[in-house]
Amino acid sequence: MTTLSAAYFERAKELIPGGVNSPVRAFKSVGGNPVFIKSAKGAYLQDVDGNSYIDLIGSWGPMLFGQAHPAIEEAVRGALSNGFSFGAPTYNEVLIAEKIISMIPSVEKVRLVNSGTEATMAAIRLARAYTKRDKIIKMEGCYHGHGDSFLIAAGSGVATLGTPDSPGVTVSTARDTLTAVYNDLESLENLFKANPTEVAAIIVEPVVGNMGLVIPQEGYLEAVQKMCQQYGALLIFDEVMTGFRLSAAGYQGLAGIQPDLTTLGKIIGGGLPVGAYGGKAEIMDMIAPAGPVYQAGTLSGNPLATTAGLAMLNLITENPGVYAALEQRGSTLKEALSADLKTLGLNYTINQIGSMFTLFFTDKAVNNFSDAKTSDTALFGKYFKGMLDKGIYLPPSQYESWFLSAALGDSEYDQIISASKETLRSL
Incomplete structure (x- = not known):
């Protein structure tokens, strides 16, 4: 069954170069077709097919307090x-x-x-x-x-x-x-x-x-x-x-x-x-x-x-306390994902500061672009798809930061950690 997102993307490719107005949105580096978003509120995005996703992009950074505050x-x-x-x-x-x-x-x-x-x-x-x-x-x-x-x-x-x-x-x-x-x-x-x-x-x-x-x-x-x-x-x-x-x-x-x-x-x-x-x-x-x-x-x-x-x-x-709260949330998320990655024996490095976060599939410390390019981007693509299927919207590229927002609560973090654990075990 063809989804509305798939149909819209086919139409978009006839009218817009690559079907998108910013290249990373095309999902080329993670495989598959992009999801077309209809609305967003708080911690969630909703696509044109009625699927809901926990938003870890936040429009690439500005949604510090969540969507449509x-x-x-x-x-x-x-x-x-x-x-x-x-x-x-x-x-x-x-x-x-x-x-x-x-x-x-x-x-x-x-x-x-x-x-x-x-x-x-x-x-x-x-x-x-x-x-x-x-x-x-x-x-x-x-x-x-x-x-x-x-x-x-x-x-x-x-x-x-x-x-x-x-x-x-x-x-x-x-x-x-x-x-x-x-x-x-x-x-x-x-x-x-x-x-x-x-x-x-x-x-x-x-x-x-x-x-x-x-x-x-x-x-x-x-x-x-x-x-x-x-x-x-x-x-x-x-x-x-x-x-x-x-x-x-x-x-x-x-x-x-x-x-x-x-x-x-x-x-x-x-x-x-x-x-x-x-x-x-x-x-x-x-x-x-x-x-x-x-x-x-x-x-x-x-x-x-x-x-x-x-x-x-x-x-x-x-709300001056928002930064300390997001730093604590980011640190906790890093610890939880690291524990699963370590248990499964996967090569990884997680960089996190405050509400910015990236999981790299590499055994190297990532301090520059050459280090980042040692990441297994094919594995990241599989991880991205697994997370998306479980309702977690990550940046569709290894080379982009995730962004946490103050709208994410305990329930959302539990879902992120659970989805990651399940996805990692399937890789």
């Missing part, structure tokens, strides 16, 4: 009657800028955009203008959106396409993107030594979510910042994923590091499309119309997105 829904419903988009300033833009600046100490001024990709593209343009240098350094396996400069040894969905670099990225663009190994200071220092006056900025996910979850080793980020200062480069933290996900001040708040620029997304729209970049006022004042660096967007600061984002950030400040 009542406070955010109420705020958006209230804003709808005032209009959807103006292409003109609204006071909510001022309020959300004020909120972001109050929560992240390194951000003195902020510019709203429409996506994380827009934020990272604008941030490196700004860094190049400020330093009057051309080259940037990124880390192998870190994904900063689909801007040309970033599709060099990228992670996320790019990692599952079979080619690390996308056709259409010019040789000259690739030449200005230098790639170091995450958690490897020697590889970074070698790049600086070879290009001592040419590097405008390092852009890095302080905690990586796009090669699966990879956590910085002790002292790594501090040393990266020191190297930037030594060679006159800016430090850009890409916190599109980790911003407000791991603490109320982003991961930089936990690490006690203040980068020169920070990119944000996901959570600051409460699930609606939005992004932002911000940092030191001296740097940000180079952005037009205050300065010569051009960046614009008709939908930037969209009233619905800023309304949802303000509601989300207010939820965070009103």
Whole structure:
């Protein structure tokens, strides 16, 4: 019997490249066809065929309090009657800028955009203008959106396409993107030594979510910042994923590091499309119309997105204990899954920090992209399918982080652990 999801996917492939509007959704790296989602509430997704799933994606991070939180829904419903988009300033833009600046100490001024990709593209343009240098350094396996400069040894969905670099990225663009190994200071220092006056900025996910979850080793980020200062480069933290996900001040708040620029997304729209970049006022004042660096967007600061984002950030400040609670939940889940994996003698590594989590099917510690690529992706595909069949919706790629939400309760965690145990025994 053909499901509605299968029928919709066949129709989608006739109209949309690959049948999806973002590659990882195609399920290519895990096999099978994607599930089409109809609705979501709290801890659950429901597909068009009436199946219910415990949500461990959370729209790739922003749903810290679960899907369609009542406070955010109420705020958006209230804003709808005032209009959807103006292409003109609204006071909510001022309020959300004020909120972001109050929560992240390194951000003195902020510019709203429409996506994380827009934020990272604008941030490196700004860094190049400020330093009057051309080259940037990124880390192998870190994904900063689909801007040309970033599709060099990228992670996320790019990692599952079979080619690390996308056709259409010019040789000259690739030449200005230098790639170091995450958690490897020697590889970074070698790049600086070879290009001592040419590097405008390092852009890095302080905690990586796009090669699966990879956590910085002790002292790594501090040393990266020191190297930037030594060679006159800016430090850009890409916190599109980790911003407000791991603490109320982003991961930089936990690490006690203040980068020169920070990119944000996901959570600051409460699930609606939005992004932002911000940092030191001296740097940000180079952005037009205050300065010569051009960046614009008709939908930037969209009233619905800023309304949802303000509601989300207010939820965070009103519930400061959410991060400690999710850290405890994540740690408990890691222990439970580890016990089953160990009992069955399977090769595995679990990386977990706060509400971010990845199970790698490898016996290596995963500290960088090369380590992540030792994972048995075929085995992960079987694990994914087994979990999906049991009502647990994981990211459909080995190279993506899972996201826990405050909407998950004891019952849901029991179901996740039970489904994992049953799936692992069938592998």
